[in-house]
Amino acid sequence: MTGADNRPIVTTQTIGQITLVVRDYDEAIDFYVGVLGFCLVEDTVVQAQAKRWVIVAPPGSAGSRLLLARAADAEQASRIGDQTGGRVFLFLHTDDFWRDFHAYRAKGVIFVREPKAESYGTVAVFQDLYGNLWDLLQPNAGALP
Numbered sequence: 001m002t003g004a005d006n007r008p009i010v011t012t013q014t015i016g017q018i019t020l021v022v023r024d025y026d027e028a029i030d031f032y033v034g035v036l037g038f039c040l041v042e043d044t045v046v047q048a049q050a051k052r053w054v055i056v057a058p059p060g061s062a063g064s065r066l067l068l069a070r071a072a073d074a075e076q077a078s079r080i081g082d083q084t085g086g087r088v089f090l091f092l093h094t095d096d097f098w099r100d101f102h103a104y105r106a107k108g109v110i111f112v113r114e115p116k117a118e119s120y121g122t123v124a125v126f127q128d129l130y131g132n133l134w135d136l137l138q139p140n141a142g143a144l145p
Helices: 024-037 097-106
Strands: 015-023 039-046 051-055 065-068 088-093 109-117 121-127 133-139
Touching: 015 024, 024 051, 024 065, 065 109, 065 121, 097 109, 097 121
Parallel strands: 015 065, 088 133
Antiparallel strands: 039 051, 051 065, 109 121, 121 133
């Protein structure tokens, strides 16, 4: 982007929230907060639209957050658990892969790909309560931007 004088305009953009279509607000909160240990950032009733504004985020996160959005109709409900056509949907970075891997396993989280050391870090793939696939990833120092 450039201004009127053609000098570059310095901008900063981030992805603030990503919508995750869910079946039920409370069961989604139970999983993301109770099982994965995310923080409940906001849970506000929006009376005019008969919905809730529910935001969760991993502990210590300064980045993107998840907006847990209850499916409003059959078309939206058809996307629950398959928002990316079977590909990994989200990438959860951690500072201690084995701590989180063992804690999630102990809480019944299903891993569909076992831990593996890759050039970029240690990774395993798990399912959320709806079947969406997530990477649990501890990046190697300097391996990812």
